[in-house]
Amino acid sequence: xxxxxxxRLKSEWTEEDNARLKEFVAQGVSIIRAxxxxxxxxxxxxxxxxxxxxxxxxxRIFRKKLVDAPSNSWRH
Numbered sequence: 001x002x003x004x005x006x007x008r009l010k011s012e013w014t015e016e017d018n019a020r021l022k023e024f025v026a027q028g029v030s031i032i033r034a035x036x037x038x039x040x041x042x043x044x045x046x047x048x049x050x051x052x053x054x055x056x057x058x059x060r061i062f063r064k065k066l067v068d069a070p071s072n073s074w075r076h
Contacts, residue, residue, distance in 0.1 A: 013048055021045065025054040 013021075017038060024034040034056070035045040049055050 011044075018048070018052055021049055022052060022054050025049055025056055031056040031059070 020038065021034065024037070029037075031042055031045055031049075035042045038045060040048075046056060
């Protein structure tokens with residue numbers, strides 16, 4: 001019974017959650033870190049970001065950005 005109540009509460013997004021989510025997207029934070037910070041599933045975070053008009057880039061683009069970063073020059 002208690003897990004049902006917690007799941008229901010977690011499905012509701014507050015204005016503060018939405019503001020944090022938009023900030024994460026603007027800062028280029030990965031969806032994985034944003035989901036962890038918001039204590040929500042990656043799927044739930046992705047859907048909410050799209051609803052807010054601030055979608056996360058696809059993971060392949062995020063990974064390419066990480067690989068191409070100057071701090072990863074030791075990989076080449």
